[in-house]
Amino acid sequence: MARNEDPPGAQKWVPSHVDDLGDLKAAAAQCEGCELYQNATQTVFGRGAADARIVFVGEQPGDVEDKQGLPFVGPAGRLLREAVDDAGIDPSSVYITNAVKHFRFELRGKRRIHQNPGPAHITACRPWLVSEFSLLKPELVVVLGATAAKALLGPSFRVTRSRGQLMPWPASAQHPEDFPVAEIQAVATIHPSAVLRADDRETAYRGLVDDLKVAQGALAG
Numbered sequence: 001m002a003r004n005e006d007p008p009g010a011q012k013w014v015p016s017h018v019d020d021l022g023d024l025k026a027a028a029a030q031c032e033g034c035e036l037y038q039n040a041t042q043t044v045f046g047r048g049a050a051d052a053r054i055v056f057v058g059e060q061p062g063d064v065e066d067k068q069g070l071p072f073v074g075p076a077g078r079l080l081r082e083a084v085d086d087a088g089i090d091p092s093s094v095y096i097t098n099a100v101k102h103f104r105f106e107l108r109g110k111r112r113i114h115q116n117p118g119p120a121h122i123t124a125c126r127p128w129l130v131s132e133f134s135l136l137k138p139e140l141v142v143v144l145g146a147t148a149a150k151a152l153l154g155p156s157f158r159v160t161r162s163r164g165q166l167m168p169w170p171a172s173a174q175h176p177e178d179f180p181v182a183e184i185q186a187v188a189t190i191h192p193s194a195v196l197r198a199d200d201r202e203t204a205y206r207g208l209v210d211d212l213k214v215a216q217g218a219l220a221g
């Protein structure tokens with residue numbers, strides 16, 4: 001996409017001062033930082049504990065999330081909750097959000113078919129992610145799949161090659177200056193939707209749980 005066609009980005013809608021995540025979520029409901037707000041039902045902001053130790057970052061809301069206004073409430077979310085549980089992570093210590101906060105889809109007849117968000121959407125939506133991290137100050141971020149990896153680590157990061165490894169973050173991001181937040185740790189893993197699509201679902205699921213165990217192990221105490 002040419003520079004002059006880039007969307008304005010979310011920054012304009014991010015309040016200069018917010019007291020809590022509720023304020024941020026309310027502001028994000030008004031966002032028109034890229035064109036995705038036009039066809040989606042609503043902004044799907046993150047949710048979870050304000051004192052969360054781990055932040056999970058997915059891709060974008062899916063069809064079910066778009067209708068309900070909550071992240072990871074569809075099939076991928078069910079699988080993720082099961083994996084979090086199997087990895088021994090306390091679900092009350094988790095906050096979950098997406099790299100892009102509106103559902104991007106293509107209409108085929110009456111069906112809304114998921115489309116990956118593009119680099120311009122990821123960049124446009126990043127200010128919300130930065131604000132979430134600034135308020136939450138978690139100890140660890142779990143990067144779920146390629147889109148979240150593009151958003152948080154840069155386009156050359158390969159989840160398949162580097163999954164399950166602890167990294168300092170945002171130091172490991174391609175442009176750490178995009179994330180003016182305190183240094184924490186990151187672990188990348190596959191997206192739960194990839195487990196649902198896998199031919200060998202058992203093995204894919206075990207891989208996801210193993211990576212989440214690395215995340216769990218990284219939390220002190």
Ligand code: URA
Nearest residue numbers: 058059060061071072
């Ligand atoms: N997939 C995601 O990445 N996020 C959601 O909220 C739902 C499905």
Ligand code: SF4
Nearest residue numbers: 031033034037102125
């Ligand atoms: Fe704003 Fe992000 Fe929605 Fe685009 S996807 S309109 S930047 S909240």
